[in-house]
Amino acid sequence: MNxxxxxxxxxxxxxxxxxxxxxxxxxxxxxxxxPTRRAAxxxxxxxxxxxxxxxxxGVVAAVAARLGEAPxxxxxxxxxxxxxxxxxxxxxxxxxxxxxxCAWCGGRELxxxxxxxxxxxxxxxxxxxxxxxxxxxxxxxxxxxxxxxINDDYYENLDIAKLDAILDELAGRS
Amino acid sequence: xxxLTIDGHEVEVAAGTNLIEAARAAGVAIPYFxxxxxxxxxxxxxxxxxxxxxxxxxxxxxxxxxxxxxxVKVESSERAREAREAVMEFLLANHPLDCPVCDQAGECLLxxxxxxxxxxxxxxxxxxxxxxxxxxxxxxxGPHVVQNQNRCIHCSRCIRFTREISGTAxxxxxxxxxxxxxxxxxxxxxxxxxxxxxxxxxxVGALTVREFxxxxxxxxxxxxxxxxxxxxxxxxxxxxHHERVVYxxxxxxNPAINATWLCDHGRFLAESxxxxxxxxxxxxxxxxxxxxxxxxxxxxxxxxLRDAAALRVVASANLSNxxxxxxxxxxxxxxKGEIAVPVAPGEPRKMRNGKGDWLQATDPHPNSAGARxxxxxxxxxxxxxxxxxxxxxxxxxxxxxxxxxxxxxxxxxxxxxxxTVVWARREHAAAHAATWLxxxxxxxxxxxxxTSSAGAVQRFVQAFTAPGTVxxxxxxxxxxxxxxxASPWGPPGEARPLWLTLTAxxxxxxxxxxxxxxxxxxxxxxxxNDKAFAGLAWETLGGLQQHESFRERxxxx
Ligand code: SF4
Ligand code: SF4
Ligand code: FES
Ligand code: FES
Numbered sequence: 001m002n003x004x005x006x007x008x009x010x011x012x013x014x015x016x017x018x019x020x021x022x023x024x025x026x027x028x029x030x031x032x033x034x035p036t037r038r039a040a041x042x043x044x045x046x047x048x049x050x051x052x053x054x055x056x057x058g059v060v061a062a063v064a065a066r067l068g069e070a071p072x073x074x075x076x077x078x079x080x081x082x083x084x085x086x087x088x089x090x091x092x093x094x095x096x097x098x099x100x101x102c103a104w105c106g107g108r109e110l111x112x113x114x115x116x117x118x119x120x121x122x123x124x125x126x127x128x129x130x131x132x133x134x135x136x137x138x139x140x141x142x143x144x145x146x147x148x149x150i151n152d153d154y155y156e157n158l159d160i161a162k163l164d165a166i167l168d169e170l171a172g173r174s
Numbered sequence: 175x176x177x178l179t180i181d182g183h184e185v186e187v188a189a190g191t192n193l194i195e196a197a198r199a200a201g202v203a204i205p206y207f208x209x210x211x212x213x214x215x216x217x218x219x220x221x222x223x224x225x226x227x228x229x230x231x232x233x234x235x236x237x238x239x240x241x242x243x244x245x246v247k248v249e250s251s252e253r254a255r256e257a258r259e260a261v262m263e264f265l266l267a268n269h270p271l272d273c274p275v276c277d278q279a280g281e282c283l284l285x286x287x288x289x290x291x292x293x294x295x296x297x298x299x300x301x302x303x304x305x306x307x308x309x310x311x312x313x314x315x316g317p318h319v320v321q322n323q324n325r326c327i328h329c330s331r332c333i334r335f336t337r338e339i340s341g342t343a344x345x346x347x348x349x350x351x352x353x354x355x356x357x358x359x360x361x362x363x364x365x366x367x368x369x370x371x372x373x374x375x376x377x378v379g380a381l382t383v384r385e386f387x388x389x390x391x392x393x394x395x396x397x398x399x400x401x402x403x404x405x406x407x408x409x410x411x412x413x414x415h416h417e418r419v420v421y422x423x424x425x426x427x428n429p430a431i432n433a434t435w436l437c438d439h440g441r442f443l444a445e446s447x448x449x450x451x452x453x454x455x456x457x458x459x460x461x462x463x464x465x466x467x468x469x470x471x472x473x474x475x476x477x478x479l480r481d482a483a484a485l486r487v488v489a490s491a492n493l494s495n496x497x498x499x500x501x502x503x504x505x506x507x508x509x510k511g512e513i514a515v516p517v518a519p520g521e522p523r524k525m526r527n528g529k530g531d532w533l534q535a536t537d538p539h540p541n542s543a544g545a546r547x548x549x550x551x552x553x554x555x556x557x558x559x560x561x562x563x564x565x566x567x568x569x570x571x572x573x574x575x576x577x578x579x580x581x582x583x584x585x586x587x588x589x590x591x592x593x594t595v596v597w598a599r600r601e602h603a604a605a606h607a608a609t610w611l612x613x614x615x616x617x618x619x620x621x622x623x624x625t626s627s628a629g630a631v632q633r634f635v636q637a638f639t640a641p642g643t644v645x646x647x648x649x650x651x652x653x654x655x656x657x658x659x660a661s662p663w664g665p666p667g668e669a670r671p672l673w674l675t676l677t678a679x680x681x682x683x684x685x686x687x688x689x690x691x692x693x694x695x696x697x698x699x700x701x702x703n704d705k706a707f708a709g710l711a712w713e714t715l716g717g718l719q720q721h722e723s724f725r726e727r728x729x730x731x
Binding site for chain 2 (some may be wrong): 073
């Protein structure tokens with residue numbers, strides 16, 4: 001298990017955003033792959049989320065300026081998609097599949113257990129900032145149901161014991 | 175030029191015309207919400223569906239160009255009617271239906287369409303409650319625009335306006351699906367020099383104009399075609415008024431100048447038209463100011479004019495061509511006085527015409543071009559001060575708002591030296607230095623023409639007269655206007671347009687050639703004798719003949 005924690009920049013740090021040379025290099029590498037700069041909004045936002053942990057209005061403004069789009073438009077794009085975080089996330093975002101296959105194979109029990117153990121419901125973050133609980137639709141891994149995605153990694157064929165072990169480890173590490 | 179048949183009416187239109195405009199030309203109304211003649215076509219609302227003979231699927235009236243031989247059915251198509259009904263069901267599923275307390279009522283496309291199809295069996299399959307946007311029901315999103323998101327039908331007209339016309343791209347959709355709402359970047363103020371146009375284009379009451387909201391029901395308003403007095407671009411407007419109170423300016427379509435737009439600066443001058451600081455003619459003698467009748471005032475001023483050793487006239491680029499012409503002829507040619515029109519620099523303004531080009535102005539007057547074309551001496555502030563220093567005698571100030579210098583202590587001192595006649599409406603220091611003070615009405619109480627910076631001679635129509643207005647009879651004598659039922663509203667008093675007092679003075683002074691009965695008569699003479707107006711006819715000036723059709727369109731836009 002080597003799920004890396006998200007390191008979210010503070011709102012203060014993301015008030016005014018400038019891209020450093022490393023970011024610029026990655027953006028420059030992305031742009032030629034798209035027919036227009038507007039078409040690159042999604043991947044550039046994604047880069048930013050990787051780098052800063054979330055998309056603040058300051059990040060939106062920087063992306064808009066970099067791509068020659070209106071900030072309002074870019075913010076509209078961000079708000080359309082559910083996978084862009086618009087507030088600082090926890091270190092570990094638990095995206096629990098709530099769709100049929102997982103629900104039948106113990107997903108419902110996992111959700112109940114998570115809510116109880118962490119003391120939060122969907123959309124919330126534990127007070128220590130370690131875990132964030134998000135209910136999602138089918139993660140496309142029904143064969144290994146039930147499934148939870150933690151940050152970028154899939155955890156499959158879970159039961160309560162396995163889940164507890166994972167959470168213990170992640171919590172202990174942090 | 176494709177020729178087609180729409181609901182049995184044959185019509186020939188220019189290539190590229192869409193079915194909505196072709197139907198309009200044929201006298202058939204295809205309903206629409208998201209289509210706007212000056213915005214890109216997005217085909218979003220789906221209310222404009224029509225049946226085209228030989229095509230299995232219904233077509234969008236906004237996105238289908240007219241083609242030769244097309245047979246289009248709108249009202250006569252059962253399938254199109256059913257489709258429209260289905261769209262209305264969707265749109266109304268979440269609409270608050272609060273027309274009685276909605277300020278858009280009377281000029282709302284959704285309401286109009288509901289009324290038009292009121293006989294159809296509107297029904298709903300919805301059992302859920304309406305989705306709402308708590309906190310977004312009366313949100314001031316900018317200095318002039320109030321949002322009620324519950325009423326939004328997601329037509330994107332407002333967004334397209336800011337992206338395609340004003341260019342600020344300030345508005346956007348946020349979220350998605352059922353929860354989609356209109357917002358600015360990070361909720362910042364909707365700060366756009368043409369922001370109120372976003373409320374104009376909003377087909378429903380989701381965006382309304384703060385200044386106008388709840389001040390008057392739209393169906394009570396009379397719309398008089400006029401020209402914006404805000405700058406030399408000369409956008410075409412309607413003055414919307416009721417009982418002699420001006421409530422708002424709305425854009426009047428002119429593809430060459432303002433398409434269907436107005437800048438906020440010009441639009442919100444409307445309120446200032448209700449100011450009337452001076453109500454009756456006044457005469458200051460021996461340190462006392464007394465009210466006098468028009469007859470006495472005109473006789474007195476005529477006497478001053480006859481006796482004046484030197485006459486200087488400060489005209490104004492806010493005056494109509496007819497008034498400038500009368501001033502030039504009467505004071506310049508007949509009385510051998512000197513005339514100057516001061517022009518002050520103003521804030522930069524810009525306007526986008528129907529072709530998408532920007533028109534620019536830094537001249538805050540609506541008629542400097544007219545003054546120049548009439549050959550009147552146009553001066554700047556310095557020139558004006560030199561003009562006023564030109565020696566004592568009789569000075570006429572036809573409009574104290576002509577230049578800020580006229581309010582300076584220096585100018586006031588100069589005005590106090592000789593005899594000064596001032597025509598004024600709004601409170602002004604120069605009025606206190608006047609020997610004679612004559613009240614003039616606002617733009618709404620006057621009629622005439624302005625020449626725009628691009629050279630268009632445009633007519634503005636009189637919206638109403640002041641209750642005590644005196645008018646000229648055919649013989650030149652003055653009589654009080656027909657007795658009307660006294661109304662408690664509107665500016666009281668006896669203000670009369672400058673052109674009227676100038677013709678009356680011409681009468682007093684025995685210059686019958688200038689004793690005109692109306693600005694139309696003045697214009698006819700100008701059109702005969704002045705190159706700048708050659709070939710123009712009062713009746714057809716400024717596209718005024720289009721109103722009837724435009725009224726409907728303005729209502730829509
Ligand atoms: S606010 Fe008005 S103009 Fe804008 S999308 Fe909604 S209904 Fe259309
Ligand atoms: S651009 Fe000038 S003429 Fe047009 S609305 Fe604005 S102030 Fe009036
Ligand atoms: S239902 Fe959970 S991954 Fe498909
Ligand atoms: S007017 Fe054609 S889809 Fe809206």
